[in-house]
Amino acid sequence: MRRKLICGTLAGLILVALALAASCRSDGNDSQERRNEARTPDEKTEEGRSVTGPVKIGFAMDTLIEERWPRDRELFRQAVESLGAEVEITVASGDDALQIKQAETMISEGVDLLVIVPHDAEATAAIVKKAHAAGIKVMAYDRLVKNAEIDFYVSFDNEKVGELQAKAITALVPKGRYVYIGGAETDYNAHLIKKGVFKVLQPLIDSGDITVVYDQWTADWVPTNAQTNMESALKANRNRIDAVIAANDATAGGAVAALAAHGLAGRIPVAGQDADLPAARRIAEGTQTMTVYKPIRTLAETAAGLAVAMARGEKVEADLMLNNGKIEVPSVLLSPIAVDRSNIEETIIADGFHSWDDVFRQDRRP
Template sequence: MNYIYRSKKAVKKNRMKILLILTLIFFVTALIIFIFCYPKFDNKKQQIIKPAKVRIGFAMGTLKEERWFKDRDILIAKAHERGYEVEWVNANENDVEQINQVKYLLSKNINILIIVPNNYEKCSGAVNLAKKRGIKVISYDRLVKNSDIDVYISFNNYKVGELMAKWLLKSVPRGNYVFLLGDPGDYNVQMIKEGYHKVLDSFINKKQINNILERYCYNWRKEYAYNYINNLLEEGKRIDAVLASNDSLAEGAIMALSEKRLAGKVPVTGQDADISACQRIVKGTQLMTVYKPIDRLVDLTLEIVDKLIKEEPLKSVYMLNNGYKNVPTFFIDPIGVDKSNINDTVIKDNFHTWDEVYITK
């Protein structure tokens, strides 16, 4: 009987030990689950893990013209407001350097590439590098031809040419016209040319307008514009109007005209609303410029960046064939500006201030 009593006592003791061990295992397991899963149970104290910032690579072909500084500064500022980081480079009009700079941007692990091609053909190699890495590419303000760009965003350069032609027609409905084109490697130049010819060809065919010179100015250098105008004047040619494709070329043409005391007598167009051009307009030595509100271009570009990053569909009005494919295209309309509306456009938008435009020296 004593043996049986002791056996029962031992069994009871073992059961207590097993129960204690199981209880300990339960609490340890519960503690582990609590430690690792607590953020899921407590939403208020849950740690929010933010994704890494989107990094934009901004590859610029040039900073020679005043307007490109505005593009750079505005894009960087507005991108930062959206929480994006920006790595920017400037190729200084060097095609090989632009490809090397895109390689550099790719090494910085960019998520998207915004590119202003120095040359619309030669830049295709830089685009190919990005696409091989699975990076979306935005062709900004200048089209990259024969490449797999995802989207093209620009001002409507056909309308730029049309505006210049219409302004000159109002001032000089007949006479000798000079056409100063920009760099042939910039596809915008071809679009501008198509735009002004659309307006003027009927007048040229009727001999109301004489096309006495139509030349490219390589790298958009005003020295070419100066030499073309100067040579014509030295040859004794009468010039009645000058369609200069941007304000830098307009400046070169006006320099040559001023040496013959013709500045202000021969209407000259321009593009970009550079501060010096706006000053010439109010002084009367330049007829007009084409104002392109860069804020709007940058806002549209960053909206497209948002969609590309989120892989949302792009709803474009235009599709433009770049030689490789039909590219979704977004255009912003430019604005013709002369003395009559400069206050209500360039100055009202604070693109330049009143003091800057009307400064007297």
């Protein structure tokens, strides 16, 4: 009788201990466990990731102000959903604190993977750290996150963008006085583009053929800020400028507006990038020389495919490794395309990025 009592007591103690251990366990993986409660055991990997069940991707965007970003949002959404996954999208409107808060909310709600278009390449590192603490991987979309252990990066070759811009303009103006209107200093892509531009310009600067008479960043990529920069460049140089390279089409538009105010639009070559519709129209009209086309559908679909695969615990392949100041980041970089008046129809129009009527509505065929 005494043995039965002892055995019963031990069994009870063991059950209590197990219950206490289960209720007190908090090892940083609670959010991941909650994400898997609705999944059947055969849908889970050893890491708790679903292989065949639905996954949810968080997409933390910086802005929708520039023409391209609404396209990215919808194309990414469509691509994720076509793969049988769900997507939640937030937009921070250039507010770093808001972007971090929005990402924290998606992390707490249990997304399976977070994709970020950072506003500030440095500040966004905090998001990566918080996501990893919750067992969630992070992908950088189009813009690299600096000084963080980011898991993957998908973009276009932004240094190549700058090279294409500079090659196009130096072919037209091999000697002269150049203005460089940069992008947002907080955006690492702006630095990569500038690096590509000056990779081409530097030998011509060293030889004395080209002089860069003005070089300034544009806060938040805002066209009016770029216009102010261009006005300053014109004033400082008494309108003696031979070429302008702008970091994107929005800043190119600001530069062209300043040139137009001085009767110089169309007389001075201007480069941009993104193939925005206003830029395509300026190319058709002759006030902007070229743009760099980055097929956004390809970017969105590539990023979505990789994100869903990673969320499901599948192995993904990188094309190269890029240093972000802390680690070598597995990356896929897509190829940009230089576009001017001679090939605009066989590139952005042939791809359906813009229609012929929209681009040439002021230059209609007979």
